[in-house]
Amino acid sequence: xxxxxxxxxxxxxxxxxxxxxxxxxxxxxxxxxxxxxxxxxxxxxxxxxxxxxxxxxxxxxxxxxxxxxxxxxxxxxxxxxxxxxxxxxxxxxxxxxxxxxxxxxxxxxxxxxxxxxxxxxxxxxxxxxxxxxxxxxxxxxxxxxxxxxxxxxxxxxxxxxxxxxxxxxxxxxxxxxxxxxxxxxxxxxxxxxxxxxxxxxxxxxxxxxxxxxxxxxxxxxxxxxxxxxxxxxxxxxxxxxxxxxxxxxxxxxxxxxxxxxxxxxxxxxxxxxxxxxxxxxxxxxxxxxxxxxxxxxxxxxxxxxxxxxxxx
Numbered sequence: 474x475x476x477x478x479x480x481x482x483x484x485x486x487x488x489x490x491x492x493x494x495x496x497x498x499x500x501x502x503x504x505x506x507x508x509x510x511x512x513x514x515x516x517x518x519x520x521x522x523x524x525x526x527x528x529x530x531x532x533x534x535x536x537x538x539x540x541x542x543x544x545x546x547x548x549x550x551x552x553x554x555x556x557x558x559x560x561x562x563x564x565x566x567x568x569x570x571x572x573x574x575x576x577x578x579x580x581x582x583x584x585x586x587x588x589x590x591x592x593x594x595x596x597x598x599x600x601x602x603x604x605x606x607x608x609x610x611x612x613x614x615x616x617x618x619x620x621x622x623x624x625x626x627x628x629x630x631x632x633x634x635x636x637x638x639x640x641x642x643x644x645x646x647x648x649x650x651x652x653x654x655x656x657x658x659x660x661x662x663x664x665x666x667x668x669x670x671x672x673x674x675x676x677x678x679x680x681x682x683x684x685x686x687x688x689x690x691x692x693x694x695x696x697x698x699x700x701x702x703x704x705x706x707x708x709x710x711x712x713x714x715x716x717x718x719x720x721x722x723x724x725x726x727x728x729x730x731x732x733x734x735x736x737x738x739x740x741x742x743x744x745x746x747x748x749x750x751x752x753x754x755x756x757x758x759x760x761x762x763x764x765x766x767x768x769x770x771x772x773x774x775x776x777x778x779x780x781x782x783x784x785x
Contacts, residue, residue, distance in 0.1 A: 479541040480522040480747075492540030493763040494750060495572040497563060499547045499579040501556050511580040511696055514729035515546060518577055518746070521739035529751040531709075536750045538759040542572070553582055553618035560586030568594050568723070571765050573753065577746065578727035580696065581608060581623040584681045587725045588627045591679045594767040595722050599632040599674040600624065601715065603708075604683035605657075605699040607641035609648040624681065630773070632675050636660075636711070637686040640699050657701050667711045671718055677766075678715060680724035680749070684742060694738030696730045705741075709748060716752035722765065724749055 478487040479496050486492065498515035527537050544567070549559035560576070564587050567574045576587050581604075592598050602608070608623035617625070627633045628648055635649070639657040653673055660666045685695040688702035715721060729742045757763070 477519065477523075477543065479519065479543045480525060480527060480537060480743075482527075482537045482541060486537060486540045487542055488540070489542045489570075492542035493573055493754070494539060494541045495544060495567045495570075495574050496541055497544045497547060497560075497567070497574065497576045499556075499560055499576060499583045501547070501550055501579040501583055509696070510730040511578060511728055513731050514579060514727075514742075515577050517731035517736075517739040518726075518729055518742050519543075521736065521743035522747070525740070525743050525747060527747075529747065531748075532751045532755040534751050534755055536747065536754050539750075539754050539757065539763075540759075541750075547583075553616045557582065557586040557589075557618045561589045564590035564723075565593065568765065568767050569769075571763065571767075573763065573765055574723045575746070575750070576723075576725035577742075578725065578729075581620040581681075581683055581727045582618050584623045584725055584727060585618055585626055587723075588624070588631065588679060588681065591723055592627070592631050593773050594771065595677045595679075596768060596771050596773075597632070597675040597677060598722075599634060599678045599719075600627040601670075601674065601678055601680045602627070602633060602635045602683075603637050603680065603686045603703075604635065605637060605639050605685040605702055606683070606697065607635065607638050607645045607649060607654075608683075609645040610642065611648070623683075632673070634670055634673055636666075636670060637703050639701050640697075657703075661701070667714060670711075671714060674715070674719055676720050678719040678721050680712075680715070680721060682724060682726045682745070683728045684726065684738070684745075685728055687741070692738050692741055694730050694732045694735065695728050697728075708745075712749060713752050716749070716755075720766065721753055722767070 502512035
């Protein structure tokens with residue numbers, strides 16, 4: 474992946490020292506089990522971002538002026554486990570630098586590392602998992618770091634809330650919390666699901682957004698598209714409410730599997746990322762200081778068994 478600034482923004486807004494936002498690309502596709510190509514997702518997303526208008530009409534903001542630093546891509550791919558640990562460590566590194574950390578995959582196994590890092594840095598973390606698939610297998614195809622296991626660890630040591638689910642294995646029912654799972658077929662006829670889900674969240678929220686949560690009519694370029702998904706404006710309505718009512722500490726977006734003949738999915742992913750940043754910083758002036766409010770004294774004993782390299 475060639476080095477560039479996010480969305481072609483001026484270099485002075487892309488410097489790590491002054492940028493409030495960090496973007497970490499993870500072009501990994503080592504465990505996907507159907508359509509390959511998610512490793513091409515970050516580059517397609519960045520290319521689409523360069524062709525996007527940077528004024529957001531809804532929020533009347535230009536969030537890129539907060540500064541977005543594009544980190545070198547995480548390219549560790551010798552095994553799913555080493556990839557997860559590499560993501561875990563680099564995400565934690567930038568949280569400690571007082572940045573709003575965002576990650577773009579890659580397939581969903583990368584989120585094991587991102588969630589692990591945020592859970593180590595923020596107490597009482599809610600993981601908001603927006604996806605077509607439950608991803609609650611403890612292991613799959615011989616690895617606990619498979620895309621089918623993306624939020625199993627989160628189910629064990631965070632407040633996991635799942636939205637948009639419409640495909641799962643029967644064994645995942647033994648792990649799933651039904652009261653905190655919002656199935657797509659129920660959401661279609663229930664206009665209270667947004668408030669109900671937000672009421673179950675703690676103050677600190679990390680969002681992991683699998684693009685196959687969207688209906689394939691608007692997001693066909695994913696590895697495992699499922700009919701009956703979310704549409705654009707209902708998704709934005711929900712996300713805007715989450716950002717308004719909770720402290721969103723970071724997010725990742727995964728599973729863009731670009732199609733060379735149709736760039737609309739790439740552009741949707743680019744707009745989604747920018748919208749989420751716009752909601753996060755809509756009330757902040759560019760010159761305001763940013764504090765990501767992580768607790769440097771917090772130690773999550775559930776994650777203490779994982780390698781922690783503090784030589785930053």
